[in-house]
Amino acid sequence: MKIAALIVAAGRGTRAGPGAPKQWRPLAGRRVVDWTLAAFDRPDITTRALVIHPEDRAEAAALDVRLIDGGKTRSESVRRGLEALAGDRPDLVLIHDVARPCVPDAVIDAVIDALAHAPGAAPALPVTDALWTGATARVTGTRDREGLFRAQTPQGFHFDAILAAHRAHTTEAADDVAVARAFGLDVAITAGAEENLKITLPADFARAESLLKGAAAMRIGTGYDVHQFCEGDHVMLCGVKLPHERGLKGHSDADVGMHALTDAIYGALARGDIGQHFPPSDPQWKGAESHIFLRHAVDLAKDMGFTLGNADITLICERPKVGPHSERMRQALAEIMGVGMDQVSVKATTSEKLGFTGREEGIAAQASVLLVPA
Ligand SMILES: Nc1ccn([C@@H]2O[C@H](COP(=O)(O)OP(=O)(O)OP(=O)(O)O)[C@@H](O)[C@H]2O)c(=O)n1
Numbered sequence: 001m002k003i004a005a006l007i008v009a010a011g012r013g014t015r016a017g018p019g020a021p022k023q024w025r026p027l028a029g030r031r032v033v034d035w036t037l038a039a040f041d042r043p044d045i046t047t048r049a050l051v052i053h054p055e056d057r058a059e060a061a062a063l064d065v066r067l068i069d070g071g072k073t074r075s076e077s078v079r080r081g082l083e084a085l086a087g088d089r090p091d092l093v094l095i096h097d098v099a100r101p102c103v104p105d106a107v108i109d110a111v112i113d114a115l116a117h118a119p120g121a122a123p124a125l126p127v128t129d130a131l132w133t134g135a136t137a138r139v140t141g142t143r144d145r146e147g148l149f150r151a152q153t154p155q156g157f158h159f160d161a162i163l164a165a166h167r168a169h170t171t172e173a174a175d176d177v178a179v180a181r182a183f184g185l186d187v188a189i190t191a192g193a194e195e196n197l198k199i200t201l202p203a204d205f206a207r208a209e210s211l212l213k214g215a216a217a218m219r220i221g222t223g224y225d226v227h228q229f230c231e232g233d234h235v236m237l238c239g240v241k242l243p244h245e246r247g248l249k250g251h252s253d254a255d256v257g258m259h260a261l262t263d264a265i266y267g268a269l270a271r272g273d274i275g276q277h278f279p280p281s282d283p284q285w286k287g288a289e290s291h292i293f294l295r296h297a298v299d300l301a302k303d304m305g306f307t308l309g310n311a312d313i314t315l316i317c318e319r320p321k322v323g324p325h326s327e328r329m330r331q332a333l334a335e336i337m338g339v340g341m342d343q344v345s346v347k348a349t350t351s352e353k354l355g356f357t358g359r360e361e362g363i364a365a366q367a368s369v370l371l372v373p374a
Pocket residue numbers: 008009010011012013014015016023051070071072073074075077078096097098099198199200
């Protein structure tokens with residue numbers, strides 16, 4: 001099965017305000033066009049073709065895709081793109097606006113799947129707001145929203161059918177679904193997505209940027225720590241003091257769970273580990289309470305523009321039993337980090353009496369965290 005992605009990018013983006021046409025403008029560290037082409041860089045898509053304005057050849061020169069000159073209208077650009085693809089005729093073609101750089105994989109998947117049962121398929125969202133007519137900033141009437149959809153792209157078609165439809169269509173059309181329907185083709189509606197917005201007005205750049213950065217800017221980290229048992233009458237675990245017949249040995253209060261969590265945050269930030277920030281050789285940290293370390297990691301995350309998404313800590317020991325205290329531990333950690341308890345999980349496991357934790361020589365802890373843009 002040969003599937004071509006035909007990205008139309010020959011528009012001038014007049015509504016997007018002054019500057020270069022919107023497809024060549026920067027967005028979250030790349031250009032709009034680069035994000036859009038990347039969305040169609042998938043193993044099931046065999047050809048990616050970009051329809052450009054003849055004046056934009058320099059901007060497009062370094063792109064590793066087929067380039068085709070567009071026309072004066074969107075329809076003309078699409079038709080030129082289809083004619084260019086006809087030489088190496090694909091089975092299906094997905095026609096997409098370059099101005100929709102945040103298109104999710106699931107939207108593309110749904111269109112391809114629907115083409116198994118219909119000659120055309122396109123994503124859309126049902127209209128959920130009330131609809132009015134208006135003139136000179138006054139409401140002049142209302143319209144029934146029932147059965148109305150907001151059209152998106154990619155609009156997918158059996159290649160021969162849409163090529164014939166475009167060849168037969170001589171006037172401008174809102175989109176390829178209009179061209180297909182005018183030719184008598186049946187078009188299935190598939191699930192669209194709010195994030196599949198079209199950059200049209202200047203403010204749309206910021207919306208697209210935050211969507212793209214949101215996904216790209218999440219960071220995960222893992223932490224692992226071990227402390228050996230020693231003489232003592234309690235242990236500190238995740239900020240909670242538990243009476244026990246032994247203590248945990250360490251330069252600080254040896255809160256192994258909090259150390260693993262702190263290291264997971266440093267790890268997510270790629271900012272070393274707890275030993276680098278609080279060297280055991282430094283006497284000022286002798287006996288220190290571990291919330292100082294955790295708070296430092298959380299503040300560093302904040303300085304770097306991140307906040308905790310969630311954290312998951314596992315304590316590995318035969319004893320003391322952690323289960324009855326895990327809620328207090330979640331609460332203590334959430335308070336130190338300034339987040340909700342539902343963002344923090346503390347659980348425990350034994351090692352079935354195997355290894356050093358099984359022999360009760362010490363306690364191990366591991367933690368995973370997700371940091372998200374603040
Ligand atoms: N002659 C044209 C006109 C539009 N398009 C493409 O069709 C899509 C339609 O989106 P739209 O927001 O209308 O783009 P522009 O025409 O660039 O924007 P504007 O109407 O604001 O000038 C865009 O990917 C645009 O590049 C095209 O390939 N050829």
